[in-house]
Amino acid sequence: MGKRILVLVLPLLLLGLGAVGAEKYIVASDIPWAPFEWASPEGDYLGFDLDVMRCIAVLMGYEIEIRPVAFDSIIPAVVLGEVDIGASGFTITAKREEVVDFSNPYWLSNQAVLVRKDAAFKSLDDLFCCGHKIGAQRGTTGADWVQSNLVDKGVDVQLVLYETYPEAVLDLVNGRLDAVVQDEPASQQSISAYPALKVLDIIETNEYFGFLVASGDPKGLLRKINDGMYQLGLRYDLSLPVEGQWKVKFHIVPGSPWDYLVQAYFGPPLEKVEAAWKACIDTLYDGTLTPEERVYEFAKCLAEKASE
Amino acid sequence: MALLVVEDLHKRYGKEEVLRGVSFELERGETKVIIGPSGTGKSTLLRCINRLTEPDRGRVWLNGVEVTSPRTNIYRIRAQIGFVFQDFNLFTHLTALDNVRLGLIRVKGMGKREATERAMRELARVGLADKADAYPAQLSGGQQQRVSIARALAMDPKLILFDEPTSALDPELIGEVLQVMIELAEAGMTMLVVTHEMGFARSVADEIIFMEKGVIVEQGPPEVLFTRPRVPRTAEFLRKITEFYGESG
Amino acid sequence: MTAVDWQNLVQGVPSLLSGLLVNLEILLGLIALGFAVGILVALVQVYSPRPLAALAVGYEWFFRGVPEMVLLMLIYFGLRQFKVRITPFTAAVIALGLRSSAYQSQIFRGAIQAVGRRQMMAALSVGMTRLQAIRHVILPQALRLSIPPWSNEFSSVLKDTTLASAIGVIEVFKKARFIMGRNYALALPIFLVVALFFLFLTYAGNWALGALERRYRIPGFEAKGAGERF
Numbered sequence: 001m002g003k004r005i006l007v008l009v010l011p012l013l014l015l016g017l018g019a020v021g022a023e024k025y026i027v028a029s030d031i032p033w034a035p036f037e038w039a040s041p042e043g044d045y046l047g048f049d050l051d052v053m054r055c056i057a058v059l060m061g062y063e064i065e066i067r068p069v070a071f072d073s074i075i076p077a078v079v080l081g082e083v084d085i086g087a088s089g090f091t092i093t094a095k096r097e098e099v100v101d102f103s104n105p106y107w108l109s110n111q112a113v114l115v116r117k118d119a120a121f122k123s124l125d126d127l128f129c130c131g132h133k134i135g136a137q138r139g140t141t142g143a144d145w146v147q148s149n150l151v152d153k154g155v156d157v158q159l160v161l162y163e164t165y166p167e168a169v170l171d172l173v174n175g176r177l178d179a180v181v182q183d184e185p186a187s188q189q190s191i192s193a194y195p196a197l198k199v200l201d202i203i204e205t206n207e208y209f210g211f212l213v214a215s216g217d218p219k220g221l222l223r224k225i226n227d228g229m230y231q232l233g234l235r236y237d238l239s240l241p242v243e244g245q246w247k248v249k250f251h252i253v254p255g256s257p258w259d260y261l262v263q264a265y266f267g268p269p270l271e272k273v274e275a276a277w278k279a280c281i282d283t284l285y286d287g288t289l290t291p292e293e294r295v296y297e298f299a300k301c302l303a304e305k306a307s308e
Numbered sequence: 309m310a311l312l313v314v315e316d317l318h319k320r321y322g323k324e325e326v327l328r329g330v331s332f333e334l335e336r337g338e339t340k341v342i343i344g345p346s347g348t349g350k351s352t353l354l355r356c357i358n359r360l361t362e363p364d365r366g367r368v369w370l371n372g373v374e375v376t377s378p379r380t381n382i383y384r385i386r387a388q389i390g391f392v393f394q395d396f397n398l399f400t401h402l403t404a405l406d407n408v409r410l411g412l413i414r415v416k417g418m419g420k421r422e423a424t425e426r427a428m429r430e431l432a433r434v435g436l437a438d439k440a441d442a443y444p445a446q447l448s449g450g451q452q453q454r455v456s457i458a459r460a461l462a463m464d465p466k467l468i469l470f471d472e473p474t475s476a477l478d479p480e481l482i483g484e485v486l487q488v489m490i491e492l493a494e495a496g497m498t499m500l501v502v503t504h505e506m507g508f509a510r511s512v513a514d515e516i517i518f519m520e521k522g523v524i525v526e527q528g529p530p531e532v533l534f535t536r537p538r539v540p541r542t543a544e545f546l547r548k549i550t551e552f553y554g555e556s557g
Numbered sequence: 558m559t560a561v562d563w564q565n566l567v568q569g570v571p572s573l574l575s576g577l578l579v580n581l582e583i584l585l586g587l588i589a590l591g592f593a594v595g596i597l598v599a600l601v602q603v604y605s606p607r608p609l610a611a612l613a614v615g616y617e618w619f620f621r622g623v624p625e626m627v628l629l630m631l632i633y634f635g636l637r638q639f640k641v642r643i644t645p646f647t648a649a650v651i652a653l654g655l656r657s658s659a660y661q662s663q664i665f666r667g668a669i670q671a672v673g674r675r676q677m678m679a680a681l682s683v684g685m686t687r688l689q690a691i692r693h694v695i696l697p698q699a700l701r702l703s704i705p706p707w708s709n710e711f712s713s714v715l716k717d718t719t720l721a722s723a724i725g726v727i728e729v730f731k732k733a734r735f736i737m738g739r740n741y742a743l744a745l746p747i748f749l750v751v752a753l754f755f756l757f758l759t760y761a762g763n764w765a766l767g768a769l770e771r772r773y774r775i776p777g778f779e780a781k782g783a784g785e786r787f
Binding site: 080 | 561565569727734736738740741742
């Protein structure tokens with residue numbers, strides 16, 4: 001008797017589990033690093049990386065939970081299987097590829113050198129000498145660049161590492177640093193927040209950002225992420241590496257969700273993006289629309305409201 | 309068989325041999341007083357009897373049950389032997405009533421109402437019914453010692469051990485405690501008392517045990533010991549102690 | 558500060574408070590764990606046979622000697638290594654709770670020793686077992702003696718809860734950093750607000766403990782070395 005019930009119930013149970021429990025993946029991100037990821041004053045997590053993750057999840061039919069993790073802990077957390085995806089403006093590097101797997105690149109970034117407007121530096125040569133203090137966030141390519149191209153080569157500068165980027169910027173504003181080396185888009189955000197700062201120069205590091213998962217992609221996420229990015233409207237002309245360097249030319253389908261997300265996040269001030277996000281986010285989870293419609297309407301709404 | 313039989317007790321603390329073979333008996337209703345210089349093992353002897361201190365060797369029987377046997381439920385034995393400490397050792401956080409009641413409730417498993425009635429009776433017996441709600445710190449030394457006697461009495465002990473019950477008291481408070489003890493002896497309680505109160509020893513004790521350096525030097529009825537001791541050491545001690553403490557009580 | 562900064566600051570307060578709630582949850586968990594384990598360790602140190610007591614001393618030595626931050630990492634990543642699924646919150650409660658248990662055991666041990674062996678002997682003399690004596694005689698006194706030094710420990714662990722941010726618990730400190738990262742001008746004001754939160758909680762906690770002490774005060778008892786930290 002008991003056995004028969006089990007035979008009847010078990011498949012139902014499994015079915016039920018399948019229907020209710022859409023896969024849920026944990027996305028780790030180092031908050032704050034606007035405009036890629038930050039928390040609004042009300043405590044919502046938004047940013048380009050995170051909304052790309054949300055849109056892909058909607059398209060691919062899984063759920064995500066966003067978990068703030070310190071930047072230098074994200075890769076260990078992914079390796080330990082504690083989180084599933086790292087989405088935090090990670091530059092694709094050979095060193096990182098030894099321990100994790102990357103998605104296709106989704107962003108090209110160079111390093112900006114931020115200084116105070118009142119500083120006397122005319123060029124990078126004035127800055128990179130004389131024991132000047134240069135700040136960077138621990139574990140970032142900016143920090144790596146300063147270490148390997150300046151400190152290791154005996155240039156007389158002092159590298160000061162920070163756990164978060166804003167702390168470095170704050171020290172720059174307060175005069176405890178002479179410069180901060182950071183990715184371009186984030187640096188643009190700091191300048192709009194702090195008019196006393198300017199970009200002294202751009203160091204062309206040709207960094208490509210990618211999302212990362214555990215080595216060997218045990219949960220089969222990379223394919224979903226790559227497909228998702230494609231569906232959102234990101235296309236590439238991929239040429240073979242030249243002198244070991246990636247050369248990727250992005251082109252974005254005009255009027256695609258990807259296009260709108262870029263418009264929304266790179267340009268308008270954070271307050272406007274936050275207001276837009278609050279107004280539009282429900283669209284992304286509107287059950288009356290198809291996943292494609294939801295993603296499109298959300299991205300479009302975000303771009304329009306943010307640039308109003 | 310006597311109510312209490314102590315046979316060849318030995319106890320050593322490190323190098324020092326505190327008890328070196330002590331044997332005696334105590335009959336039902338009898339009061340024996342142990343005297344002797346400080347540090348001769350009198351307190352240790354009392355504590356070995358209910359095994360608050362474990363003797364190294366020797367045996368103790370209470371009412372025919374071997375206290376020192378490992379198979380004996382020592383908690384049951386201790387509940388039958390009252391112990392009155394030199395510095396009272398009332399439970400500091402409990403009122404006089406609760407001090408007397410605690411053992412009744414927790415050890416004897418008595419209901420609260422019954423325990424309260426019983427405890428109040430014992431407090432009345434030592435003249436402290438009006439102090440039932442006082443905490444130890446609010447009582448004089450003499451009152452505290454009387455509460456501790458009530459605490460011992462409440463358990464219906466077969467025997468009460470007194471370990472210098474008046475030594476920690478101011479002279480003017482000694483009398484009230486001794487009075488309670490005298491009444492107990494008259495009521496037929498079996499008591500073993502370590503004390504320096506020679507007056508009490510002389511008038512109340514059925515027999516006096518003189519101990520020195522871990523052994524019993526001499527024992528006998530007070531009139532014999534006080535007037536014509538067999539051993540010169542006893543006479544010397546009695547002379548000294550009487551000079552020191554007088555014969556109060 | 559500009560009007561926008563003020564607005565952001567005010568907007569941030571509910572988010573900070575929700576973070577503070579997490580700190581309080583950690584606090585409750587770690588205090589309870591630390592209290593239970595602390596008493597156990599103290600009792601073992603005072604009353605159990607030597608090898609076991611030595612073990613308890615070793616326990617205390619370990620958890621007092623290792624920095625909190627390192628303990629957090631050891632518990633969180635250490636358990637992960639052995640495939641034990643543990644949330645950052647649970648790891649924080651365990652790590653900080655065990656650390657606190659070492660300090661609390663010291664407080665309780667001191668208090669138990671201050672109560673003294675004579676109270677134990679008196680309890681045994683009426684026929685109580687050691688456990689009964691501990692339960693009805695020793696602990697009621699020792700716990701009263703423990704309240705003043707325990708309030709130090711309370712203030713200390715209250716502040717320690719912010720360390721949980723290091724292993725990814727989103728509590729008030731982390732939330733403050735989110736807000737700062739969003740608007741750099743708020744760096745000073747937002748942490749001032751957080752500081753005020755903690756000052757208030759410390760005050761409220763110590764007030765409550767003071768009330769508890771008065772509630773259970775016994776005449777003449779406080780004279781016996783209450784307030785000393787052992």
